[in-house]
Amino acid sequence: MSQPYGQQPPGNYNQGPGYGATPPGGFPGGGMPPAPPEYSGGPIPRPGTVTTAAVLAFVQAGLTxxxxxxxxxxFGAVSAATDEAESIGGVDIDEGLLAVGWALAFGGLIGGGLLIWGGIKAxxxxxxxxxxxxxxxxxxxCVLWLAxxxxxxVSVILAVMPIIILVMALGGPAKQYEASRRG
Structure with a gap:
């Protein structure tokens, strides 16, 4: 049966324990329980996604x-051959495209180094x-090599791991882990 507005049901249903009293099954003082460790502000253990992202970064760096x-x-062999002739086996060599290839190769060296450094830091x-x-x-x-x-x-296959690394490194557990280490 329902009670009309303004009336309390019989018994002590709406009255909580007094200040300093321990409610049945509760905490002293009637306060809230302590926060779980991941929200307490201290460092949290490294999540598996961070470890996986770092390992994938090391593997990707090695492959790269x-x-x-x-x-x-x-490219060194082609460059040496083009110094002697304008074509190799009847195929004309575009020296501008060869220069772009060298630039992308040096970019690969830098990218591999960044992956190793980023994996360690992560x-x-x-x-x-x-x-x-x-x-x-x-x-x-990978997109530039392909285009x-x-x-x-090979370019398509080598683009898969960095995409997975991005998804894992930008996920919630990775951000929480990094934030707990900063604060």
């Missing part, structure tokens, strides 16, 4: 550096944004 060294060896929780920048540079390099030099399937 291996591919870059192979490409640089090839593991320590001090600079996750560096990992985001490194992954963005890798995606940009300018026709990098083919």
């Amino acid at each position: 550096l291996i591919c870059t060294v192979i490409v640089m060896i090839g 593991l320590s929780g001090t600079a996750g944004q560096l990992l985001v920048i490194a992954a963005g540079v890798q995606i940009l390099l 300018i030099l026709g990098g083919g399937i």
Whole structure:
């Protein structure tokens, strides 16, 4: 049966414990329970997504550096051959495109170094944004290799890991971990 407005039901239903009293099953003083550790302001343990993003960054850096060294060896051979002739095996060499290839190869070296540095910093929780920048540079390099030099399937495959790294590094657990290390 419902009570009309302004009347209290029989019994002590609306009265809480007095100041300093411990409610049944509650905390002394009637206060709120302590906050869970992840919201207490102290450092939190490193989430698995941060570790995974850092490991993927190291793997991507290794693949990038291996591919870059192979490409640089090839560009070196082509450059040496073009010094002697204008074409190799009947194929004309575009020296401007070769220069762009060299620039992208040096960009690959820089990108690989950024991935390693960003992975280390992300593991320590001090600079996750560096990992985001490194992954963005890798995606940009893959797009440029594909668009300018026709990098083919290798460029597409090498773009997958940086996209995964971006998703993990920009996720909530990674941001909480970094924020707990800053404060």
